[in-house]
Structures are given as structure tokens and as C-alpha cells.
Amino acid sequence: MLHFKYLLWLLAGILLPQIVGSATLMSLLTQAVIYALFALGVGILLRQCGLVSFGHAAFFGSAGYIVALLMRDLEFGAGTAILLTLFALAVVAFLLGLVVSRIPGIAFGMLTLAIGQTVYLSTLQSRELLGGADGLNIAWPGSIFGLDVRLFYDPAGMFVISWVVTLAVIYLLDRLFRTRFGSITSAIRDNEERARFIGLNITLPKALVYSLSAVVSGLAGILSAIYTGFISPETLHWSVSGMALIMTIVGGVRHLWGPVLGAILFFFVKEYVGELTDYWMAMLGAVVILIVVFAPNGVSGLIAPLLERKKRVTKTVVGKQVEAGS
């Protein structure tokens, strides 16, 4: 049943470029899906740890830079460079997470902002290695993971690739968060002190989620770098982190598809409200305020009950049916 739903969404994503006639719309959708993945990265940190990051652009942007450097200076193939980059991000973010995830709430937001700006400003200063303010052009080879690189440059092709990647990430995360690891992280987010008193280690799970969220954001950054063939320091700026956070908040994080929906809404508001008025950012700001105040679970939190009304509620405990224990 669960897998069937994923297959349906997969099919829908593959078919979508066939029905979308307008090139502008297609390119909009492609951007939206790439950022959806980025927002998903920011979202899982909020969902599983209750932490709001103002610095995830550092992972989104630096992923592109690292891949570019690995290919340019160390002459790795594109596939190897991408995998190595994701691995490196996972390790670095895990170690960073061990330190930063101890910092509570607001201080964590400020800390990630500072870390993000440090990465941004250092990149801006590094003219020789990283091209400074001009950024880097990335020379992608003819094929990446056996796929013709032109597929990645084409909005429709990139849409399908990003869609498949995003679906796969959602599927894997969903599986992961249904395990005991998911229970543990939710428990910690819910009540850190009580979690400690039932004997849970707090730091390790948080650092793991932080690492995971960095890898997901980095994956989005790599897709973006392939799609545009270019990486600029602007992708590291804190306002980019803020944008991803807006998508996450608008979409809501209770459901994993929330941030995805948020990103798609973001780009639609930008495009279509942007046509009606120059002041779409103000509209977006107002939407963010309304959602935070009146619908803390975001748009997905508003529509999920409508979608799920007819479904039978099956509660599971750590992957097992409740009845199994009796």
C-alpha cells in the first residue's frame, strides 16, 4: 500500500513534463523540486530535533564547490566526486553536530547563522581557489552516473531526476524515522530532560540528524550546481538559508512532504504573484507570519487531515503492530 503510493507519485513526476507545455513553467518546477530537497534537509532538523538552522546554505552551497574542486584539482570523475562530497559533508556535519546540537533553541539559530556567514565570507575572500565573488564554472563531463549530461541541463530531464531523488530521499527518511532511531529523536525533541532520565544519549542522535540534514541539503546543492553548470558564493549567504527555512515553515514539517510542498508554493508565489505585483516578498512574509501564528504545522498540516479522513488509523510501535505485544 505504502509502496504503491510512492510508485504513483513517481509515475506522476515522470509524466508531468509531458503535459506541461510551457518552458517557463517547466523550469520553475525544476527549480522548485531542487529547492524542495534543500528545504527537506532543513525540515528534518526541525522535525526530528526542533532546531531551526539559519546556516544550511553552507551545506547547500559548499556541496557544489567541493564537487567542482574534486573534479578540477584532483581530477576525480563526476560520480566519485559527488559521492565523496556527500560523504565528506556527512562526516563534517556529524562532527560539527556533536558540538552545535548541544546549543539550545535561539542560540543554535544564531550559531548556525555565524557558521554559515563564516563559510560565505571565506568563500568570497578566496579568489584564487574558489573564484571569489565570481564563483566557479563547473566543467561537467559528458555523462554523470551513466546519464547523458544534457539530460541534467534540460529542465524536463532535470525535473524528473530531481523528482526521483527527492522521492527516494523521502522514502528512505520515512523508513528511517519509523525505526527506533525515529522514536528516540522525536522523544529528545519533545522533552530533552525526560529523554535523559529514561537513559537516552542526547547528543549522538541529534548530531546524526544534523549530519543527515546536511547531506540532504548538499544533495540539493549538487543538483543545482549540475543544472546551472555554475556555483556562486551567493548560494552560501544566510538569506538563502532563510529562504529554505521559509519554504520549510510554509510547508510544515509534520509530514515529510511538507517542505516539498512549501518549496513548490514558494516558487509559484514568486512567479505568479510576482507577475501581479512586485511585492511578492511582502506577501510571502505575511504568509509566513500567518502560518507561524495560526497554523504552526504549515500548509501540509492544514491539508493532511482532509486527505487522511477516510483512512483507517493504524498505530505502530517501533515498526510493530501494537497487538503483537499482547
Next chain:
Amino acid sequence: MKQKAYFTVEDLVVDYGGVRAIDGIRLALDKGEIRGLIGPNGAGKSTFIDAVTGRRLPTAGRVTLGGEDITRLSIIARRDRGLSRSFQRTSIFADMPVLEQVFLASHQARAEHPEEDALAILKELDLEAYADWRAGDLGYGQQRRLDLALALVGSPSVLLLDEPMAGLTVTESRDLAEHLKRLARERRVTVLLVEHDMEIVFGISDRVTVIELGKPLAEGTPDEVRANPKVREAYLGSAA
């Protein structure tokens, strides 16, 4: 002089915001003993429990469990050694289903059969009908019992209960008292009970310790403490 007790607190001192909140409290509890800890409001009972469970580090003194010094161990290490607590202000996982969190706590406490253990505890505390409920949606009394359930899973050897009866109905309190008695008699669990309900404390405790303004005031069997003039003056007198 009898043998060294199972759970001891020796000359505990806790400074807190420039104030000496706990000043030289000593306790020695045998295995399976129920000890009542009473004192007027502000006597330092919660601070004492916090310092013993590792939520706050004591300034001086020693806490031992089964002969081992646990004064400076982490909360997790204490829990691994069987020290468990409940909270005065209900502390549960509001966003999680009831059974899931008790199961998690049980698993974490290395229960042999965590699922059976969790279900058994829910049954004992009359929560099994709410197993699927989101904890935040429970009523107050049920949340209090869930807090207790989280402390009871995994057969702890020492239980520190911070006003577990607060907010429970008379019948619920009686049932809980019976349950604690059974735990102590049958499973040899050592219980330190901080409680406002004097009737219950004197009813189930083997011994009672009275503290006032962070200092020890009296200790003895419920009858001795009840008869102690200092206690009557400082505490019972004002309560009556």
C-alpha cells in the same frame, strides 16, 4: 551499627544561586525500603532529588548506590545502575503515543522483554486503554500516571518520586500507594517518596525523614516522627 545501606546520601550540600539550598542532608536506605521525605514548602525537597539524580551537581557530599559512588555520574549512567525518578511537574513526551514512549523507556532501561514490560506497566497504572493516544491529549491524572510509568519501566532498583500523588484523585492515590508497597515488598525496590499527602506518607513509609530549610530536622519511624515535638512545631503544627 548495621551493615552499610543499599542507597546512601552522605552530607549532601547544594549551593544554588548564592543560597545554600541543601545543607548536610544524610540518608541511608535499605533495599526494599520505602522512605518518606517531607518538609515544608521550600525545604529543598526537589533540589535534593535533582542533586541525587544528577540533574544538578551537588557542591559537596556523596551519593552511593549498591556500594558504588555515583555522585558525579551522568544521568544516563545513573539510570543504567537502576536509579529512576518521576517529576513534580509532569514530564512526558507530549507528542508521542503513550505505548511508544513507555516502550522506548523500557527498551532503554534494557528490559528483557521491553514490549511486555511496557504493556504490563500500562496495565498496572490503568493506562492500557490509552496506549495509542498522543500523550498530550491525556487528562491530567493520566499524564501523572504516565510520568510514573516512565520511571517504573525496566525494574529500577531505586525510585525517587517527586510528589507522585499531586493531582490524583483519592482512589488513584490509594492505588498508587498500594502499587508502591508491592514494588518494595515483592521486587525489593527502594523508594524515596517526596509527598505532600501526609496520610499516605505516614501510611506506607518504613521510615520518614524531615528536612527544613535544607537541613535535616528529624528521622525515624512514622510514629516517632509524628511524635517528635520539633517536627510538630516546624511542620505538622502549621499544617494542622
Next chain:
Amino acid sequence: MLGISIFNGLVYGSLLVICASGLAMIYGLRRVVNFAHGALYMLGAYIGYTLSIYLNFWFALVLAPLAMLVIGMLLDKAVFRPLQDRDPLSVLLVTFGLLLVFEDLVRAVWGRGNLSIDVPELLSSSVELFGNPTPLYRLAVIGLGVGSMVALWAWLRFSRTGLYVRAASTDPLTTAMMGVNTERVNALVVGIGTALAGLAGVAAGPMLSLAPSMGGDVLVDSFVVVVIGGLGSLGGALVSAILLGQVQSFGTIYLPSLSAVLPFLMMIAILIWRPSGLAGNRV
């Protein structure tokens, strides 16, 4: 060269201390991390711009902060007070939304182009300082920074309201029980914090050009100042603003690669080693 660097550092440090002390006050009392603070600085600058055209600079310097005082009190009444029991992160996100609204509001009223406020005639000349001709206006900005800090300090120390502010920032509940109208004190403090942002904006007008995005850098720098100084602490903000001004001024000359990053590294170090500094509640 050395003298000029110190001087320029002091000029930027003065702007920063005016702006950041507002941010620190709002945090100290309301526990709100106000992401819209940079936008309020910008709004103050634009209001000052218009007033300087229709009246003159001096009116702008007085009236724009007064207008911001009113805006700040409205902000407290309409946003911070209704949300005071909400999770601080939610409030932070709301101010983030406000930031977007304010920026577009300014774009709608004043356009997207860069504007600048004319230097008042009285201060348009230069004086000889460390052997260099130095615009008198910059000297005046330092004076303004010193003046407003002294005024703020005196207000907090010696006035009845200042006493309430100090009391309320330490223990809002007890203060309220003592019969102080903490809501009014809160509104006033948010108002004054906002007015300080506006004052910094107007003062920056003749030196830096006005653009709807001008609040971003100041916001982030103010965060640095306030975190390094211990969130909510005015004395700390003062010291760290001066420090940051010097680091930036010297760094651009001697250590360009490190200077931009250094404040953030300090901020990271402080947040990791002393996150409780964020709970410091002295105003």
C-alpha cells in the same frame, strides 16, 4: 594611517552600538530575537530621508526616531505581546516574516534605487585629524553614539521607568506583582529599541547610501555585537560594538582575509563555550 583606522572603526562602531543596543534591549525585556531590527534601521533611514527633504536634516534626526518609537510600540502591541507565550522560535520566525514585509514596504514607497541623505551644512566641512582632512560629520556620528549611550544609561539608572525596566528584565513576574505595569514598560522598551535602530539609520544616511537591502549587514553585525556582548546586556553591547568597529576597520587594511570572518569566529566561540551568555538578563 593608524589614527584614521581607529577613527573609522569608531564611526562604524558608534552606528553599530546605537543599533545593537536597541536589539539588546528588546531581547533583554521581551526575549525576542528580532530579525526585523535591520529592516527597522532601514525604515528609519528612509523616513529620515523624506523628512530631510521636506524639512531638514536636524528635524529628520529627531522626528524619524520618534516615528520609529511609535512604530516600535505598535509592533509590541500588535505582535510581541500577543505572542509572548509562544515558543521563542516562533516569534523569531514571525520577525523574519516582518523583515520581508518591511523591505517590500520601503521598495513600494521609496523605490528600488539607491538614495542618500545630504550632509547638513553645519557639518559639511572637514577638520584636520591625524594629518588628514576628516569630514566633520563622521566626528559628529561618534558624538551621537556617545551621547545616546550616556542618555540611555542615565535613563536606565536614574529614571523611575528605567528602574522598572531593570526590574522587569530581571524578574518580570515579581515586578508585575509589585504593581508595575510591565506591559507599558515592555511597549516603551520595544519602542525605544526601535527608535534606536531608526536613529542609527538616519545617522548612517549621509555616509552610506540608502537601499532596501541596507538592513541585512547591520542586522547580522548587530547580532554579532549582541551575542559577543552577552545578549540583553547593554554594557557588553557597547564594548563589543567598539571592538567590532575596530576589527573591521583594521582588518580591511591589514588582514582583509581574516577580518570579515573574525567577528563570526568570535561569535561561534562564545556561543559554544558560553551559550548561557544568551540568558544573561541585565539591561
